[in-house]
Amino acid sequence: MDELKLENQLCFPLYACSKEIIRKYKPILDKLDLTYTQYITMLVLWEHNNINVKTLGEVLFLDSGTLTPLLKKLEQKEYIKITHNKDDKRNLVISITEEGKKLKERATVVPVEIGKCINLTKEESITLYKLLYKMLRK
Amino acid sequence: MDELKLENQLCFPLYACSKEIIRKYKPILDKLDLTYTQYITMLVLWEHNNINVKTLGEVLFLDSGTLTPLLKKLEQKEYIKITHNKDDKRNLVISITEEGKKLKERATVVPVEIGKCINLTKEESITLYKLLYKMLRK
DNA sequence: TCAAGATAAATTGTGCACAATTTATTTAAA
DNA sequence: TTTAAATAAATTGTGCACAATTTATCTTGA
Numbered sequence: 454m455d456e457l458k459l460e461n462q463l464c465f466p467l468y469a470c471s472k473e474i475i476r477k478y479k480p481i482l483d484k485l486d487l488t489y490t491q492y493i494t495m496l497v498l499w500e501h502n503n504i505n506v507k508t509l510g511e512v513l514f515l516d517s518g519t520l521t522p523l524l525k526k527l528e529q530k531e532y533i534k535i536t537h538n539k540d541d542k543r544n545l546v547i548s549i550t551e552e553g554k555k556l557k558e559r560a561t562v563v564p565v566e567i568g569k570c571i572n573l574t575k576e577e578s579i580t581l582y583k584l585l586y587k588m589l590r591k
Numbered sequence: 592m593d594e595l596k597l598e599n600q601l602c603f604p605l606y607a608c609s610k611e612i613i614r615k616y617k618p619i620l621d622k623l624d625l626t627y628t629q630y631i632t633m634l635v636l637w638e639h640n641n642i643n644v645k646t647l648g649e650v651l652f653l654d655s656g657t658l659t660p661l662l663k664k665l666e667q668k669e670y671i672k673i674t675h676n677k678d679d680k681r682n683l684v685i686s687i688t689e690e691g692k693k694l695k696e697r698a699t700v701v702p703v704e705i706g707k708c709i710n711l712t713k714e715e716s717i718t719l720y721k722l723l724y725k726m727l728r729k
Numbered sequence: 730t731c732a733a734g735a736t737a738a739a740t741t742g743t744g745c746a747c748a749a750t751t752t753a754t755t756t757a758a759a
Numbered sequence: 760t761t762t763a764a765a766t767a768a769a770t771t772g773t774g775c776a777c778a779a780t781t782t783a784t785c786t787t788g789a
Contacts, residue, residue, distance in 0.1 A: 474602045
């Protein structure tokens with residue numbers, strides 16, 4: 454029955470940690486007019502321009518139900534442009550605008566500021582990182 | 592600028608892992624008519640009966656905005672009872688019903704089933720657990 | 730070729746999360 | 760004492776998340 458104690462759960466600290474860190478992102482991302490999910494979406498788009506929603510979703514572990522309205526908001530903010538793929542009209546093409554590129558410059562402070570909030574050593578961070586990616590691999 | 596690559600983020604795998612595991616809880620918890628957040632709330636209540644919303648929120652890293660509607664749903668399912676503290680009317684007292692106690696028996700399979708989904712060794716799980724709790728400590 | 734199946738997004742509906750504010754009650758200081 | 764500050768929940772509003780379904784488009788095999 455001890456398995457039903459909160460302190461014996463592995464998922465709970467994962468869930469709590471995730472939320473607590475995302476909460477720390479908020480004041481930093483507010484300055485860029487981004488939410489956390491919008492931020493990680495921009496991270497992918499800064500690396501891979503002209504991506505479709507399906508690929509974006511695979512990378513971010515998100516589906517169209519989350520991404521469709523989120524991308525519309527990023528388009529309203531004029532950080533991205535959404536067009537239809539001419540060769541296959543089922544696909545969208547998400548691309549970065551000039552404004553979106555400028556945002557990347559302003560975003561360089563984000564990882565620096567967040568780094569200050571994480572009280573783990575470099576080694577601990579790497580260990581944690583590897584364990585999390587091991588869990589994510591199917 | 593490499594710090595702005597998704598693969599160099601520590602928060603992202605935390606966020607993705609948390610969601611992916613909670614998704615694995617869903618089919619298991621469906622049988623108990625519980626969502627993940629309702630489940631961890633029940634975990635706390637099974638251990639600490641007659642708790643108030645503030646304390647519950649501190650343990651779960653949740654606020655009244657999340658807990659108030661969630662507790663009302665658990666009350667509707669008749670797993671808990673919500674009463675007012677007579678000594679301090681600002682406080683609620685959340686208590687387990689007989690139905691809620693029976694639910695605990697049926698919930699013993701949950702950690703077993705979830706354990707099968709986590710492809711980490713016992714040692715890795717312990718390391719991960721400790722690192723996550725270190726991050727959570729202020 | 731043309732209908733059946735597959736695929737990509739969008740839509741719908743439920744349930745968190747959380748910041749910010751409000752309401753009700755209690756505590757404490759002048 | 761009595762009123763200002765503090766505290767606990769509830770409320771309000773925005774933004775995910777995701778399952779399930781729908782719509783539009785494309786592919787493929789008889």
